[in-house]
Amino acid sequence: MIKVKNLEFSYRAKRHIFRDLSLSVDAGQICGxxxxxxxxxxxxxxxxxxxxxxxxxxxxxxGEEAQQRTLSMxxxxxxxxEEFSLPNIRVKDWVAVTTPFYGSFDHAFFAxxxxxxxxNEGEKFGSLSMGQRKKVLIAFAMACSTSLLxxxxxxxxxxxxxxxxxxxxxxxxATPSRTAIISTHQVKDVENLLDHIIILDSKxxxxxxxxxxxxxxxxxxxxxxxxxxxxxxxxLGGYATVSENTTESESxxxxxxxxxxxxxxxxxxxxxxxxxxx
Amino acid sequence: MDFTTNKPIYQHIYDIVTERIILGQLxxxxxxxxxxxxxxxxxxxxxxxxRAYDALCTGGIIxxxxxxxxxxxEGAAERAxxxxxxxxxxxxxxxxxxxxxxxxxxxxxxxTLYNNYKTEQNDExxx
Numbered sequence: 001m002i003k004v005k006n007l008e009f010s011y012r013a014k015r016h017i018f019r020d021l022s023l024s025v026d027a028g029q030i031c032g033x034x035x036x037x038x039x040x041x042x043x044x045x046x047x048x049x050x051x052x053x054x055x056x057x058x059x060x061x062x063g064e065e066a067q068q069r070t071l072s073m074x075x076x077x078x079x080x081x082e083e084f085s086l087p088n089i090r091v092k093d094w095v096a097v098t099t100p101f102y103g104s105f106d107h108a109f110f111a112x113x114x115x116x117x118x119x120n121e122g123e124k125f126g127s128l129s130m131g132q133r134k135k136v137l138i139a140f141a142m143a144c145s146t147s148l149l150x151x152x153x154x155x156x157x158x159x160x161x162x163x164x165x166x167x168x169x170x171x172x173x174a175t176p177s178r179t180a181i182i183s184t185h186q187v188k189d190v191e192n193l194l195d196h197i198i199i200l201d202s203k204x205x206x207x208x209x210x211x212x213x214x215x216x217x218x219x220x221x222x223x224x225x226x227x228x229x230x231x232x233x234x235x236l237g238g239y240a241t242v243s244e245n246t247t248e249s250e251s252x253x254x255x256x257x258x259x260x261x262x263x264x265x266x267x268x269x270x271x272x273x274x275x276x277x278x
Numbered sequence: 279m280d281f282t283t284n285k286p287i288y289q290h291i292y293d294i295v296t297e298r299i300i301l302g303q304l305x306x307x308x309x310x311x312x313x314x315x316x317x318x319x320x321x322x323x324x325x326x327x328x329r330a331y332d333a334l335c336t337g338g339i340i341x342x343x344x345x346x347x348x349x350x351x352e353g354a355a356e357r358a359x360x361x362x363x364x365x366x367x368x369x370x371x372x373x374x375x376x377x378x379x380x381x382x383x384x385x386x387x388x389x390t391l392y393n394n395y396k397t398e399q400n401d402e403x404x405x
Binding site: 167168174192193194212220252 | 284287289314318319320322323324325329
C-alpha cells in the first residue's frame with residue numbers, strides 16, 4: 001500500500017526532517033503515526049500524498065511514485081489536513097463541486113455521517129464553528145471511499161460525543177482493502193482503533209509494529225516497583241511499567257506509556273520489537 | 279467502551295460475546311453481530327473483532343457459516359459458562375482471597391456476607 005525507502009527530506013538546506021526513513025504500511029491497517037511536535041508527522045503525510053517531493057529516496061503510494069501525482073493515485077487518497085481554509089459557501093454546494101474528483105464518493109455515507117455529527121448541509125461554512133467545519137471534512141474524507149485515508153489530528157477540536165461518532169464512523173469505514181493513517185497527539189481518542197503504530201523521533205523511526213506484535217513482545221502492567229522495567233511512570237496503585245514480555249500472555253497496550261518508552265529508550269524498544277535484527 | 283483492565287482488547291471482546299451468550303441474550307443458533315457491526319458498536323478496529331471471533335470459533339463458542347455470518351454454536355452457553363467460571367476461580371477469586379488474608383476476613387465471615395447479599399437480592403427481586 002505504502003513504501004517509503006531511504007527518504008531524505010528538508011524544507012531548508014542542512015535542516016533535515018528525515019535523513020534515512022524507511023517504512024511500509026499494508027492494506028487493511030489503521031495506522032497511528034505518533035511523534036513529538038515538529039518531528040515531521042504532517043510532513044510525512046504530505047510526502048505520502050505527493051504534496052511534497054523528497055530530496056532523496058522514494059515514496060511509493062498505492063503502487064505509484066507519490067511525487068508524480070498521477071490522477072489514478074490522487075483519486076484514491078483522501079487527506080484531512082490539520083489546518084484548512086474553506087470558501088464561505090453552503091456545505092452542499094462545496095460537496096457538489098468537490099465530489100467529481102472522487103469517483104467512488106458515497107453520498108449515503110456522507111449524509112449519514114453529517115446526521116450523526118449533527119451538521120446541516122444547508123449551512124454556509126462561515127456560519128459553522130471550527131469543530132463543525134472539521135466534522136464536515138471528516139465526513140467528506142471518509143465518504144470519498146478511497147483506498148487511502150490520511151488524517152492529521154482528526155479529533156482536535158471535536159467535542160466528546162463527536163469523538164465517539166468519529167470512532168464509530170472509522171470502524172464502519174474500515175475494510176481489508178482500505179488503509180488509514182492517523183497522525184495524532186490525542187492517542188486516547190483512537191487507541192482502540194489502531195492495529196499498527198509508527199513512532200518517529202528526531203533520528204527517524206523508533207516503532208513500526210502491529211499492535212499484535214507490540215502486545216506479544218512488550219508487557220504493560222501496574223507494578224509495585226519500577227525495577228526491571230524499560231520505562232515507568234508513577235500511577236495509582238504503584239508504577240505503570242513497560243517491560244519486555246517474557247510470558248505467553250498479552251496485556252493491553254498503553255500507547256502513552258509506549259511513547260514514553262520509545263522516547264526514552266529508543267534502542268531497547270526497537271530491538272525488542274524487531275527480534276530478527278537482534 | 280472503556281477497556282480499563284489489563285487484558286488486550288480482543289480478549290475483552292471475547293468476554294463481551296461469551297457474556298451475552300451466558301446471559302441468554304444470544305442463544306444457540308442465533309446470528310452473532312457481524313465483525314463490522316460489533317466494531318462500530320464498540321468503536322474498535324474490525325481486525326481486533328476478527329481476532330476475537332477467530333478465538334471464539336477455535337473455542338467452539340461460535341461458528342462461521344460461509345457468506346452468511348457467525349452463529350452461536352450448539353452447547354456454547356455451557357462451554358462459555360465453564361470457561362468463565364474457571365477464569366474467575368483462577369483469577370478474580372485468587373485476588374479476593376489474597377485481599378481477605380491481608381484484611382483478616384475469614385471464610386465464615388465471607389459466607390455470612392454472601393448469604394446476606396443473596397437475601398437482599400431476592401428481596402429486591404420480589405419488590
